[in-house]
Amino acid sequence: MLQTWWELFWGFFVANILGYGGGPASIPLMQEEIVNHYHWMTTEQFGDVLAIGNALPGPIATKIAAFVGYHVAGWFGALIASVATIVPSATALILLIRLLNKHRTSPRVKGMTLLVQPVIAVLMILLTWEFGQVSTGSIGIWQTLIIAGISLWVMTKTKLHPAILILIAFAYGALVLSHTM
Secondary structure, rough: OHHHHHHHHHHHHHHOOOOOOHHHHHHHHHHHHHHHHHHOHHHHHHHHHHHHHHHHHHHHHHHHHHHHHHHHHHHHHHHHHHHHHHHHHHHHHHHHHHHHOOOOOOOOHHHHHHHHHHHHHHHHHHHHHHHHHHHHHOOOHHHHHHHHHHHHHHHHHOOOOOHHHHHHHHHHHHHHHHHHH
């Protein structure tokens, strides 16, 4: 069990300490640790946790950590994964903000923050691709494209909160898709 606790701590510590840009940027790193490295969940299960986590209030990374920690090692696992997610990030935030404020006008600091953004974008695209493959495999290409298109339109053209869109998708899946599958 000690090995599992260490793996929980290390997996979430690495994902969150390298997740420059906050929760959304750390999600692909968490997925890498949770699904691909430690095999605590499948891509489908991780997608479900991500969807539910997005529908609930609060930081997404902390919710994923608590759930996966609990899934792997009970309440103590939830505590370990949550601490590994929160404490290093909070400590790094305090230290880095002080350092960045001190060197705010430095071209190197500006370059660091600008050049990491494309890497984060690629990580998010890869995560989206994997979830798209899972979706097309389970509900088909046309259903996936229609739902994705409507979701994109709603998020870019209306002021509907994404959590409400997720809840609508849950309802659609429960009421419509459950009868067609």
